[in-house]
């Protein structure tokens with residue numbers, strides 16, 4: 180089968196490799212689409228360097244790339260109970276930039292009816308992040324004023340829609356070219372950050388989802404209501420050694436002073452959450468925004484684009 184492989188940090192190749200052999204509790208999926216995340220860009224470049232402690236110091240321990248997948252079950256191991264050949268599925272597991280992958284059933288769910296494979300592949304990491312940040316870390320409640328800083332990328336486009344599903348008043352912060360999209364996703368107010376600074380406006384928010392992660396602690400606190408919560412999701416791709424870890428640590432320390440809570444988050448693959456997202460996608464309450472689709476051999480170009488940090492919604496690979 181064809182797969183994108185990575186033997187050193189910074190370079191990728193499309194190669195002919197062995198089709199995976201599945202374990203007893205795994206499902207063999209014929210990949211139809213994958214999506215690209217900043218996570219993949221960090222794994223390609225091996226930055227920030229601290230991640231190499233787990234991923235491999237001199238070279239990557241794992242050659243496979245890509246985590247978001249949608250495809251068709253081709254075979255199941257004897258211990259698999261929830262899926263059968265022919266099922267259309269979506270989920271998360273490393274090795275999505277390939278024609279086939281083996282995956283444990285807990286990491287996948289049935290693909291939302293009515294979505295293409297490309298749309299379904301756009302969902303897992305970005306939408307799980309938005310859901311868990313708003314609901315679990317942010318303790319979102321109906322009627323709250325919610326600000327999404329970085330509302331136009333993968334996580335942000337899902338976050339705007341989910342925050343509306345939770346019954347909140349949503350302010351979306353994005354650049355000029357994304358203002359209309361943010362509005363169409365349901366944002367009550369859109370702030371074009373090239374023209375207006377949300378911190379200076381005087382408005383405060385009960386919950387801030389900081390996807391862009393580009394503001395100082397003082398700015399973040401200024402924009403939060405008393406007892407408000409800020410969840411730090413991501414940050415600019417700078418800081419070669421520690422990257423966003425530095426601002427996450429600073430945030431935890433800053434949170435110890437005063438009534439405003441500031442906290443980082445780490446997305447978990449929770450099967451029930453994938454199923455919950457599927458239901459919202461099937462009822463049309465949630466729609467994936469896909470800006471571009473690339474073929475498998477153009478994964479390097481797709482990763483380069485995502486690395487620039489200005490994707491409109493998701494970037495997808497058609498396999």
Ligand SMILES: NC(=O)c1ccc[n+]([C@@H]2O[C@H](COP(=O)([O-])OP(=O)(O)OC[C@H]3O[C@@H](n4cnc5c(N)ncnc54)[C@H](OP(=O)(O)O)[C@@H]3O)[C@@H](O)[C@H]2O)c1
Pocket residue numbers: 216217218304305308328329330331332333334335352353354355357372390391393411412413414415444445446485488489490491492493
């Ligand atoms: N904590 C976790 O577990 C977790 C999980 C998933 C993702 N993440 C992180 O979350 C971040 C976003 O992920 P993603 O998939 O949404 O990335 P993405 O699709 O590349 O989107 C990034 C977005 O950031 C926006 N942006 C850039 N500069 C901005 C600024 N100054 N103000 C406001 N928005 C700005 C861009 O919009 P414009 O083009 O309009 O500027 C772009 O749409 C990344 O840092 C990623 O690593 C963390």
